[in-house]
Amino acid sequence: MKGAIANVWFIGIMVTFIFLFSAYIIVTVEYSKSLKYKNVVLNIIEENSGMINNSAVQTKSSIVIPGKTVKNPKGTIQKINVYLAGSGYSAMGVCPTDDGYIWYGVDDLSTEVTPSIKRAEKNKKYYYCFAKFKNSNKNTNYYKIRLYYKFQLPVAGFEAAFKIDGTTKDIYGVKDSGWEISR
Numbered sequence: 001m002k003g004a005i006a007n008v009w010f011i012g013i014m015v016t017f018i019f020l021f022s023a024y025i026i027v028t029v030e031y032s033k034s035l036k037y038k039n040v041v042l043n044i045i046e047e048n049s050g051m052i053n054n055s056a057v058q059t060k061s062s063i064v065i066p067g068k069t070v071k072n073p074k075g076t077i078q079k080i081n082v083y084l085a086g087s088g089y090s091a092m093g094v095c096p097t098d099d100g101y102i103w104y105g106v107d108d109l110s111t112e113v114t115p116s117i118k119r120a121e122k123n124k125k126y127y128y129c130f131a132k133f134k135n136s137n138k139n140t141n142y143y144k145i146r147l148y149y150k151f152q153l154p155v156a157g158f159e160a161a162f163k164i165d166g167t168t169k170d171i172y173g174v175k176d177s178g179w180e181i182s183r
Contacts, residue, residue: 027151034149037066037089038166041080041128045143048076049162050174051130077106084127085109091150093161095120095129103131103146140170 045051052075095105097120105126108116120129129146145168148161 030151031149033094034091034147034164037038037084037087038145038147040083041147042166042168044079044083045076045145045168046171047054048079049171050076050141051132051143052076062082077117081106081115088126089147090127091148091161092127093148093163094123095126095144095146097122101133103129105129135170138170140172141174142170143147143168
């Protein structure tokens with residue numbers, strides 16, 4: 001009887017260890033995907049010299065299906081939305097509103113030519129947020145962005161969104177759609 005009880009405890013410890021190890025692996029993989037999203041979004045902003053809301057669409061030849069054309073948006077926000085929607089990004093979180101800066105939030109990852117961008121409201125959830133800052137030393141601007149990392153435990157009914165912030169390099173000659181500069 002002693003051996004049977006010892007085996008039950010041993011199996012319980014093994015199951016617990018496997019559960020914790022699996023959870024750690026899942027969290028690590030999901031977090032690294034979120035960091036990749038942040039880095040790509042920062043690169044898109046830097047390549048376009050700011051947050052441009054350009055509704056023009058450029059057509060390109062598809063590299064997947066020869067002879068077919070695909071639409072490629074020209075605006076920064078549209079490119080970010082196309083990338084995030086195509087990558088399966090679905091995390092949402094609350095943008096900062098009371099830190100003294102002007103933040104904008106995107107609450108729709110529609111790939112249409114006119115995205116839904118609003119000044120961030122308190123306690124409203126957005127897919128990502130951004131703010132423009134002026135660097136007075138170098139007469140340049142830079143952007144801060146905030147994306148979110150979603151952590152779920154479906155069995156326990158637990159869901160949380162953690163913020164992932166990023167900052168672009170200094171951008172000279174910012175071309176944007178008139179976003180207000182943060183205070």
